[in-house]
Amino acid sequence: MLGKESEMANSTFFDREIVGWVHQNNQADWNTRLSLEQNFSVEAFNERKQRPSLQFTAYSVETEAINQALNGNGNSSRILTKDDPVNAEKNTIAKANPRRFIGTKLRMPVLRCSEHFYSTGILGSMSGKSANSDCPPCQAVYDEISQFSNNYDILFVVEGTTAMRDFKEEIKNAIGNLKRELTDVPNKRFGIVFYRNVNTDGKSFLDITELTSDIDVLIKKIDAAVFTEDTYDGYSTLYSALYKSAAKVGFKSNSTNIIYVIGQNPDFRENPTLKLNCIDNSCDAWVKTDKLVDQLSNLRAHLVFIQPILPNNAVNNDLQEQCVDMMLEVSKSNFQSYKKSE
Numbered sequence: 012m013l014g015k016e017s018e019m020a021n022s023t024f025f026d027r028e029i030v031g032w033v034h035q036n037n038q039a040d041w042n043t044r045l046s047l048e049q050n051f052s053v054e055a056f057n058e059r060k061q062r063p064s065l066q067f068t069a070y071s072v073e074t075e076a077i078n079q080a081l082n083g084n085g086n087s088s089r090i091l092t093k094d095d096p097v098n099a100e101k102n103t104i105a106k107a108n109p110r111r112f113i114g115t116k117l118r119m120p121v122l123r124c125s126e127h128f129y130s131t132g133i134l135g136s137m138s139g140k141s142a143n144s145d146c147p148p149c150q151a152v153y154d155e156i157s158q159f160s161n162n163y164d165i166l167f168v169v170e171g172t173t174a175m176r177d178f179k180e181e182i183k184n185a186i187g188n189l190k191r192e193l194t195d196v197p198n199k200r201f202g203i204v205f206y207r208n209v210n211t212d213g214k215s216f217l218d219i220t221e222l223t224s225d226i227d228v229l230i231k232k233i234d235a236a237v238f239t240e241d242t243y244d245g246y247s248t249l250y251s252a253l254y255k256s257a258a259k260v261g262f263k264s265n266s267t268n269i270i271y272v273i274g275q276n277p278d279f280r281e282n283p284t285l286k287l288n289c290i291d292n293s294c295d296a297w298v299k300t301d302k303l304v305d306q307l308s309n310l311r312a313h314l315v316f317i318q319p320i321l322p323n324n325a326v327n328n329d330l331q332e333q334c335v336d337m338m339l340e341v342s343k344s345n346f347q348s349y350k351k352s353e
């Protein structure tokens with residue numbers, strides 16, 4: 012954590028702001044609870060004052076610290092600081108003991124010890140100015156993160172079958188609660204999609220309401236929704252509903268895109284007969300898994316699957332397996348994309 016001030020009295024002074032990055036190679040666990048302080052005995056203080064080569068010096072590389080310890084010729088270009096009470100400014104020296112720093116001047120944690128030097132990390136205050144403007148790549152990352160954190164697009168994909176009829180109020184409450192949770196987000200939009208079971212001979216039911224900031228539009232849509240089956244077979248058009256709605260609701264590439272799937276029945280591809288009939292008849296509900304995965308990955312979609320009723324048969328269990336597989340494949344696709352962009 013990088014702070015602008017070395018002291019914070021209470022949480023009222025906290026301000027969430029990125030002021031810098033520390034590379035992981037320059038991070039270490041401080042698990043000794045030991046800190047370094049220059050020897051403040053009279054003899055040690057006087058000796059360092061008379062012999063500058065013995066004064067505290069911190070180097071950025073170990074070899075120069077060893078050179079200094081053995082023969083006093085560490086490379087001066089590698090010096091980080093020479094912060095020693097014998098040469099410090101008076102306002103940093105303790106009044107009670109002029110050979111020590113004041114208490115608010117933080118000591119340095121002991122990370123590792125060797126025969127000739129201590130390895131430490133320097134603690135202290137930072138400039139109150141963000142360095143983003145001096146680091147274009149850092150600024151670019153910060154700007155991208157800000158875009159995502161300031162824009163939320165949330166889509167509810169709901170199975171509109173009889174089994175889901177009793178959850179109307181819960182869905183409305185969930186949308187309202189999410190909007191309240193995102194009070195601090197400047198731009199937030201919500202959409203809803205209803206899907207049912209497959210029609211292998213024609214067009215399957217799909218009702219799409221595009222993303223909007225007006226939550227009342229969604230509430231009215233839910234109230235008017237009819238939860239029924241055209242012909243109940245225990246399966247749904249989940250994959251097709253996800254694929255078509257993700258393309259039509261208005262997701263943006265620079266938003267945090269979240270998709271909540273609320274349903275009970277798995278996609279019909281688990282049933283060989285329904286699958287073959289759909290493919291043979293070129294019905295509109297057939298979508299290849301890799302096409303769906305690519306689409307969701309391109310949107311950087313965050314997937315949340317909710318099955319309100321505990322599975323009571325093998326078909327219901329298929330939905331859980333489909334959800335796990337889909338999240339896994341989207342995650343793998345995202346990982347490959349991130350690797351290519353490095």
